[in-house]
Amino acid sequence: MNEHSASGKAGRRKIPSVWIVRSCVSAAMLALIFHFVPFETVWAAARQFSPGLWLAALGLFVAGHAAAAFKWRMLIGSGISYRSAFRAHLAGLAANLALPGVAGGDVVRAGLVFGQANDKGKLAMGSIADRLLDTLGLALIALVGATYAWGPRLYEATQLRWALVALALVVATGFAAAPFLDRSMARRAASGKVARILGSMIHAAAELSRSPGRLLACLAISMAVQCLFVGINIAFAQAAHVEAPVSAWFFAWTTAKIIAIAPISLGGLGVREASMAGLLKPFGADPGQVIAVGLIWQSVLYASGAIGFLVQVRRPEREKVAMELN
Template identity: 25%
Template sequence: MPSAGMMPQALLDPPFARPRAAPEASRARRWSVLAKLAVTVAILGLLAAGADWASIASRLSAADPLLLAAGFAMKAATLPLAALRWRAVGRAAGFAMTRWQAFRLQMASGFLGQILPGSVGADLLRGWFTWRLGHPAGAVMLALLVDRLMALLGVLLIGLAGLPHLAAVAPPAVAWTVLGGALALGLGMAVLLVAGRLPRERLPLPRSLRDGSLGRSLWTAVGELRAMAGRRAAWAALGHSVGVHLATIAATILFARSLGLPLGWLDGLAIVPAAIVAAALPVSLGGWGVREGAMVAGFALLGLDPDAALLVSLLIGASIAALSLPGGVFWLLLRNETSSLPDSSR
């Protein structure tokens, strides 16, 4: 069991007690972080160089404080919804958490995901804490996978709902890209579910995937995913995921209207899902830069001011950062709680 003093370094490593990485892996990880930092700085730098900061400051000073507060409150609503999603996928994977425990894990991982580099840092840290609280490692890893799948499915469902409006305001290539991505994901999941019902020997797979340890592990995971598709908790997680994204869209609309932009629900359904997906891509730090670029591009399709679009995205990012700060308290409490657990609890 790592001591309390060793905990911060342990949080930087992959979860579930993986040994210390080799020097080559450590160098690769450092280069990965530097590359993401470069992408973040480059995109934000380009957007900042082309922005009219006097206009942005004027818009912010004239913003409606009530609508700003309402947007912040809607963004805050994503935290309990995300915690409920984690609790639901945990039930589907075979372990139980209370709502309060799931919320603590969500807050702590969200805080650390803001201050530590990594593509899926918040997810891994949530899983790490969940494992340290005594839940089976295999079930936690499965829950992490399903949690990401449900988040992606939720945003794609919302994107499909906004596709007709997107097709009306965007070039055909944009709408076809969204539709093609949704169909590709649906087809991929259908293939997995169908393939999971067949013996490995009947599938046209390389021998290493049929008979090797990697193949057995992958097949076990596919079987678990297929089993989870029939569990109500998994579908509840999908509902919570849709709720998280709808709250983000509502926050975007409220922030935009506080600045005097006539952004409606159809507009939000059409352009915000792309920004959500962009922010989740493992190419920048905390989604900064790519989220702003996607938001500016989306607002441009609607003929809205790009400077105001940049400000709206910065307000979203700032609200995420502010809402993550209380998670530091939950992190300290969980850190002390898990460091005192005996080895047998895991």
């Protein structure tokens, strides 16, 4: 009895409360969405999508993340092959969608290549820089989209403008200050594991700041990939006959993605769709059709996550076969 009780408790501990909370938030957001928007409206819009369009979207999505993996590899240093980086990146996609814990896909993909990295600090700092550049790229696209979509009315949205400016300043200031912090810490003997890791990360940030061309190239790749994803959603919107300007989609989709970054739901499920419907409503878009587009896009995300999971599952089998052949 005691053994069964202990094993039962251990089984229950396998599902962290954070995962349960995220699941509840996504479920609550979906329930709220379908309370205000009839499910029949969403379903009628979803039936407009052809299987060919969905498969093309999945292929373009994976291709976009192949470019994103290349960008990440540019930032994390030597010792890691592109194949390993891409495979880890795909695993990170799966983890981002439904990882039962507080660690995100960035931690998972870095962990998978940790043993290959020549500079662990550069791997950590490069992964952080990758996330910051992605967020900055989204903010810049949102700002450009808002400029064309809202026109003169954008000047009334002072909070949005200042938030985007503040984000850009934080990222720029961080990289500008890294060399000074690096020199300051080099004059002091680091004591303790945490201090050494922090010093290594600051040194990696300082090295990145000395290569502005690389940072700009990575930012350009990030923005190109995000624009590709917006383009896929615009194709979905056209299939569903959503009435909204193209510029509004660039503004709404990227802004909704920034909102969905908050770790309160399962891969942004429910939060992204509700945000995008609300942001596009002033432009004449039907909320039900927008939610249908968002859910079809979500299915592409989960399919890519499944691909990432299968790649990781098959990896040990291939390595075992290779060892037996040798």
